Amino acid sequence: MNAEGLKQKAAQLRRDLARMIGPGVPGHLGGSASIMDILTALYYGEMNHRPEDPSWPDRDRLIFSKGHAGVAQYVALADCGYFPKEDLATLKQLGSRLQGHPDMHRVPGIEMSTGSLGQGFSVACGMAAGMKLDGLPGRVFTVVGDGELAEGQIWEAAMAASNFHLDNLVVILDNNEIQATDRISATFDTHPYPEKWAAFGFHVIELNGHEFDEILDAFTKARANRGSGKPTVLIAHTHKGQGFPFALDTAAFHNGSMTPEQYAAAVGEVQA
Amino acid sequence: MxxxxxxxxxxxxxxxxxxxxxxxxxxxxxxxxxxxxxxxxxxxxxxxxxxxxxxxxxxxxxxxxxxxxxxxxxxxxxxxxxxxxxxxxxxxxxxxxxxxxxxxxxxxxxxxxxxxxxxxxxxxxxxxxxxxxxxxxxxxxxxxxxxxxxxxxxxxxxxxxxxxxxxxSVIPEDAGVLEPIVVREGSDAAVLSAGIMTARALQAAETLEKEGLQVRVIHVPCLKPLSDEAVRNAVAGVRAIVTAEEHSVIGGLSQAAAWALRGDGRPLEAVAVQDVFGQSAQNAEVLLEHYGLTAEAICRKIRFLL
Missing domain, CATH: 3.40.50.970 (Thiamin diphosphate (ThDP)-binding fold, Pyr/PP domains)
Structure with missing residues (x-):
């Protein structure tokens, strides 16, 4: 899929996301919208995966360490055919496969159950190490949030990724600058990012996480880094709530509820 | 030994x-x-x-x-x-x-x-x-x-x-790892013990035998899963039960056994670390004695209950 195709697909997935969350119900719209373009480029371009065979050994893996944005992954997985799209309507209902945070045993394509911040990245590292042991061709992508960087375990994992030369690991930092309560800089300042990741031994690539040309270029560079012995981090500058004007760059939609009017706008006329 | x-x-x-x-x-x-x-x-x-x-x-x-x-x-x-x-x-x-x-x-x-x-x-x-x-x-x-x-x-x-x-070394080498193991027979009282406390429970049983009391010692290798039935069967027929573990009295074998035996009615006591932290000591034995994790402590509990 080319950049224009990905853009259209991302717009559709944002509509699916809003429809899945629904009006009047809290949902992690903001942090899902910020990663949606990159997520689209992963599932419809960069990642080798087989929806009909989720445990294909040679697949690339994707783990949302920021598990609350796993709802974005749900719509992409359903769209790819991992499970029926009708199931999206059951989000967070009793007995649903679609838990508030992803459960690997309920959803094909979810590689790991996440939700407790700072954990998924460590798991991704272990997975990458195991795949190296087995000589598997796949890579591990993991999405971490900028608020999540306050978790000390993130930096334990970053050191481990470097120590074990996990060049089959690609960390994607969803740098939307807003955490649950307020801006990162006004809450707990986890900056600076390029300097920190470079100091921890990562190959650092910065990009605008909403420009598909830049996303595809960053993926090409990340792919080329395999064999270097260094893990890669994509520092993706994004906007919380991207594509939903009422939710743009505000902590209110970290886990907010859409009014009926906002919902109508979200499912009808989402800007890519 | x-x-x-x-x-x-x-x-x-x-x-x-x-x-x-x-x-x-x-x-x-x-x-x-x-x-x-x-x-x-x-x-x-x-x-x-x-x-x-x-x-x-x-x-x-x-x-x-x-x-x-x-x-x-x-x-x-x-x-x-x-x-x-x-x-x-x-x-x-x-x-x-x-x-x-x-x-x-x-x-x-x-x-x-x-x-x-x-x-x-x-x-x-x-x-x-x-x-x-x-x-x-x-x-x-x-x-x-x-x-x-x-x-x-x-x-x-x-x-x-x-x-x-x-x-x-006190656990039979042909024992399984999940079910409670009777390591000594006895009909007056039973000790349900975990870990290093089983050796101490056996010492206690020997001491009490000299006093005319027959103490059954049951080693509990697996604290979870541990069925109510397994615990109840293990202590069937005795008049009193003591648990023994090198752990807080909260959350370990003592509470697992007490829950399994709920409604049983027989006297039950625990030899365990009370709700306190440990400290340094010159050797393990001194420390275990200080916190009451000894054969003698097990003997005292059994004598008291009987």
Whole structure:
């Protein structure tokens, strides 16, 4: 899929996301919208995966360490055919496969159950190490949030990724600058990012996480880094709530509820 | 009395398993000389992950390795292996039910010199409360070896509690690792004991025999799963029951047994660490005596109940 195709697909997935969350119900719209373009480029371009065979050994893996944005992954997985799209309507209902945070045993394509911040990245590292042991061709992508960087375990994992030369690991930092309560800089300042990741031994690539040309270029560079012995981090500058004007760059939609009017706008006329 | 050492036998068994099963991987948090995983490191360096002093990351990393089909053993002192790593154990191992074995070394008060920061009187409570977790507490070196083998074959999370010091070998070598084991018959009272306390319970039973009391000693190797029926069957027919464990009276064998015996009506007492932290001592015996974890303490409880 080319950049224009990905853009259209991302717009559709944002509509699916809003429809899945629904009006009047809290949902992690903001942090899902910020990663949606990159997520689209992963599932419809960069990642080798087989929806009909989720445990294909040679697949690339994707783990949302920021598990609350796993709802974005749900719509992409359903769209790819991992499970029926009708199931999206059951989000967070009793007995649903679609838990508030992803459960690997309920959803094909979810590689790991996440939700407790700072954990998924460590798991991704272990997975990458195991795949190296087995000589598997796949890579591990993991999405971490900028608020999540306050978790000390993130930096334990970053050191481990470097120590074990996990060049089959690609960390994607969803740098939307807003955490649950307020801006990162006004809450707990986890900056600076390029300097920190470079100091921890990562190959650092910065990009605008909403420009598909830049996303595809960053993926090409990340792919080329395999064999270097260094893990890669994509520092993706994004906007919380991207594509939903009422939710743009505000902590209110970290886990907010859409009014009926906002919902109508979200499912009808989402800007890519 | 024949003595054995759990961590030595654990380390040796890991090596054997490494030869037999290429899926076995070992993770360590800079305590390999103590936990005895260094042998595995020498023999299988590519399957040995020195994670540095980062127990939480080690634990979640092990979950990731298990997702590629490995059988992962994480190692540290029990107080760190479980306490420091509790959230990754809960979120990344127990909840998704992954094939990781958490091995808590120098457990209980067995690291007598290092004091409370290094002693685990709460590890069994933390492990028991988690769904999907199997909790194994060996009583001697050979049992530790058998449990290590069992854990490697079992597909799912296991907590294995390892004592630092030499202990008497008292558990029958043909015993299984899940069901309570009657290691001495008796009809007056029963001791349900875990870990190193089984040897002490046997000493107590010998002392009381001289006083005309027949004490049954039941070793409880697996604190979870532990069925009500297994506990009730084990203590059938006696007049009083005492539990004995090197752990807080909260959350370990004492409470597990009390719950299993709810409504039973027979007198029940516990020999355990009360709701206090440990401290340093010149040797393990002095410390165990200080906290009342002795054969004599078991005798006193039984005499009192009868």
């Amino acid at each position: 024949k003595m054995s050492n759990m961590r030595m036998r654990y380390g040796q068994t890991l090596l054997e398993l490494g030869e037999e099963d290429p899926r076995i991987v070992v993770l360590e948090a800079d305590l390999g000389k103590s936990t005895q995983t260094f042998g595995f490191k020498s023999r299988f360096p590519e399957r040995y992950f020195e994670m540095g002093i980062a127990e939480a990351d080690m634990t979640a990393f092990a979950a990731g390795l298990s997702l590629t089909g490995k059988v992962a053993f994480t190692n540290s002192f029990a107080v760190f292996a479980l306490g420091r790593s509790y959230d990754p154990i809960r979120q990344d191992i127990a909840y998704p039910c992954l094939n990781v074995k958490i091995v808590g070394s120098s457990a209980g008060l067995s690291d007598y010199g290092d004091g409370s920061s290094h002693q685990s009187i709460d590890d069994l409570a933390l492990a028991r409360v988690l769904p999907n977790m199997t909790v194994l507490v060996p009583g001697d070196g050979e049992e530790a070896a058998r449990m290590t083998r069992w854990a490697a074959k079992h597909d799912g999370p296991v907590y294995l509690r390892i004592c630092r010091n030499d202990v008497p």
